[in-house]
Amino acid sequence: MTRNDEDPVGAGALDRVTWALRRAELAVQTLKEQRLRPLGLAASHYTLLISVHSEPGLTGAELARRLNVTPQAVASLVARLESRGQVERREHPRHRHVQELHLTDAGRAMLREADAVIAGIELQITGALGPKGSAQLRDVLDQVADVAREA
Amino acid sequence: MTRNDEDPVGAGALDRVTWALRRAELAVQTLKEQRLRPLGLAASHYTLLISVHSEPGLTGAELARRLNVTPQAVASLVARLESRGQVERREHPRHRHVQELHLTDAGRAMLREADAVIAGIELQITGALGPKGSAQLRDVLDQVADVAREA
DNA sequence: TCATGGCTATCAAGCGTTTGACAGCTGACC
């Protein structure tokens, strides 16, 4: 009674790839949030820290594009992390009122801890999938992202 | 300069499976939102409609657990869809102040349209991956979700 | 030289969600 074969609506909707994708991402994100909480860090904070770490000197607007959020959202996160002394805003050499983002020593230390947590989660997943399966999954996911983006 | 091989923090962080998962899910979700907008429907609305369709008589609290959100969020969505006449709240036979959720005819019609859109997106992805690759991806994603959930 | 376009950051308002707390009802255990 939970399935109506005469009605094409939702036929196999729960078996769709996009549905499985949503469930997996949600579960992983929830796990990250749980494990990061003891450090006093939200997943979005970690994302910002590692983004700034991998591309120092990023501006707020550019970072917003990387993370697919609005500049205001980034500004809000930066303000919080700055008040904790984990991120600092420096003046851009050319554009005066543009601010480059950099990690402080405290920020790097925090990132080190947080990244260990995330790496642990990654290890759990890759451990279950095997190195070959993991690499394959990564490639397929990138393919999915490309298809969705240019569709 | 964007990569510091001496510092283990974030080594290959951008190549992680969980990162690729996030990117893919974000791209797909964004695409859904774009394609659903012309119908005047948000992705969360569609999710609620198809959930109620596949399991009629669901209560708000139970639906909240299915979707990994709070009961208030569900109540908010239901209130909106109810005001549009797409969902109705019936009294539970046993528990009087518990409400079962059901789709109206208008709701089913809307779902039919929306589901065609989603099915189209699914087809684009499975088309790029092939039937075998799609099924395989689905299985691996479910495996990832399981690992993350019971970790 | 000056004007225009494009980028930056920021303010204000609105929406949706979560968190915390509450009251009502049912079912099971004592």
Place this chain on the structure above:
DNA sequence: GGTCAGCTGTCAAACGCTTGATAGCCATGA
């Protein structure tokens, strides 16, 4: 029969993000 745990739904407040609009600065071209 009475009590307590567990569920339901709802209210109030706080948080985070988006949308819309504004101001400042640099670069290109007339």
